[in-house]
Amino acid sequence: MVGREEEWQPRAGQRVAVLEPCFNEEATIARVVADFRAALPEGVIYVYDNNSTDRSVDVARAAGALVRREMHQGKGNVVRRMFADVDADLYVLVDGDATYDAASARAMIARLIEDRLDAVVAARVAQEAAAYRPGHRTGNRLLTNFFAATFNSTFADVLSGYRVFSRRFVKSFPVLSSGFEIEIELSVHALELDLAVGEVPTPYYARPEGSASKLSTWRDGLRILATIVGLYRSERPLSFFSMIGIVLAVVSVVLAIPIFITYFEEGIVPRVPTAILSTGLMLLAFLSIVAGLVLDTVTRGRREMKRLIYLQQRAPEEK
Secondary structure, eight states: OTTOTTTOOOOTTOOEEEEEEESSOTTTHHHHHHHHHHHOTTEEEEEEEOSOSSSHHHHHHHTTOEEEEOOSOSHHHHHHHHHHHOOOSEEEEOOSSSOBOGGGHHHHHHHHHHTTOSEEEEEEEESSGGGSOTTHHHHHHHHHHHHHHHHTOOOSOTTOSOEEEEHHHHHTOOOOOOSTTHHHHHHHHHHHTTOOEEEEEEEEOOOOTTOOOOOOHHHHHHHHHHHHHHHHHHHSHHHHHHHHHHHHHHHHHHHHHHHHHHHHHHSOOOOHHHHHHHHHHHHHHHHHHHHHHHHHHHHHHHHHHHHHHHHTSOOOOOO
């Protein structure tokens, strides 16, 4: 995407919002605000503070950002508030930790406008070894691969916190997550509505000295994994419950085979508890598949409603 940064210029009246969640980022937030003011002088920069206990609010306000607060703790809660409050035509969502490249924003917006996309994800390219904490690179790769296998996704960096959205993406997205798993939910929203999305490789830097990551490798990694499974259950219920039904049916058949063999050879059923268990498992298998069929109908209706809301919003326009 090198060389496209200067191609995009906002059309008359086009509003650009830069959204920055912030929690105890006193050491970095001023730099992030300044970098995006330089990269996107036509944009309005919003910093949403999430109960910071340091001087993040004062520093962000002094740097020229519009500072607002979200009292419910968690990045997902902050994103929900930002998407509801801010009215714009183009949205840039970026973390306030100074690890993302502000200069790439114009290239990402250019890609979104030129290709008429609804979301562009910054695929992180580490510029130094310290950009990823120990275990984060492996965890990111594992979760991205699991997400790709689950949702048939082509995203190279599903956990990136740097994204550009159209208005119709933002205003049709019902944020349900409360924490760092919000990136997974953003990706699933695009995939389930078959929205046009793209990725742009962007530099990724280590946190500046004095800044600490709020992400817990194991705790948040497990929460993200649970979110992927939960979203698969809610968005692909027929596949999810059919797999459970098949597993239960297979176990039921395995338990029943010796019983049938004994019955045909000796004419008796000596293991009555096993026979009852096998029958119960087979009934649960059928119930699971029926539940999947019913929930699949509900999911289709919910998806249609989100699609209608999406279509009510105006598309990004070329200048």
